[in-house]
């Protein structure tokens with residue numbers, strides 16, 4: 001079964017043809033779609049869509065660049081949403097030092113990340129992690145801070161013999177280096193290889209995808225991220241075998257990159 005684990009179908013750019021997009025996705029073999037939340041409002045929107053389509057599921061949470069919308073009340077509401085039958089993950093949550101530069105705001109990102117990780121464990125839902133480095137570097141403080149927090153969280157999961165220790169979640173649209181990916185995999189995370197693989201200097205991500213037998217893949221279209229076009233990496237078994245263009249308007253226009 002092929003699942004798109006990251007598709008912002010609630011964005012208003014899909015208002016005109018959302019149903020057609022969903023239909024085409026299903027025709028091209030996607031059997032399930034997960035819509036992540038960015039804040040309370042978009043988490044509610046994701047659930048609404050999930051309620052109206054049997055193949056759609058929702059995640060709830062606060063994105064690191066949307067923390068101006070965070071409040072204790074909103075977090076309480078998000079926690080209530082997590083008990084909805086079609087909510088299957090907490091996300092997207094994480095660290096973004098590309099857009100957020102001020103030290104106090106970065107510290108707040110980490111605080112909210114920790115709280116959302118604890119919340120995910122409390123509701124036994126895996127997490128969808130967003131991570132972006134300053135200047136889009138492949139390695140930097142965001143990777144360091146993220147790994148440290150994921151490691152600490154994972155340690156508590158193991159101590160508690162928590163089921164999430166085996167499948168804690170995904171580093172979606174991964175744009176770190178191979179070492180970071182390997183460290184996350186050691187913590188049993190999945191790696192979503194998507195948009196960043198299309199950067200001109202991203203050959204090493206192809207190596208992550210093509211060369212590593214230990215890496216786990218997810219189908220994560222990143223749809224809605226960085227304009228209207230995104231790439232879709234298919235993870236089959238332990239290898240990424242191809243990626244293809246999946247502009248929502250043309251989900252069938254597969255282009256084989258490597259096999």
Ligand SMILES: [Zn+2]
Pocket residue numbers: 006008036092222225
């Ligand atoms: Zn996203």
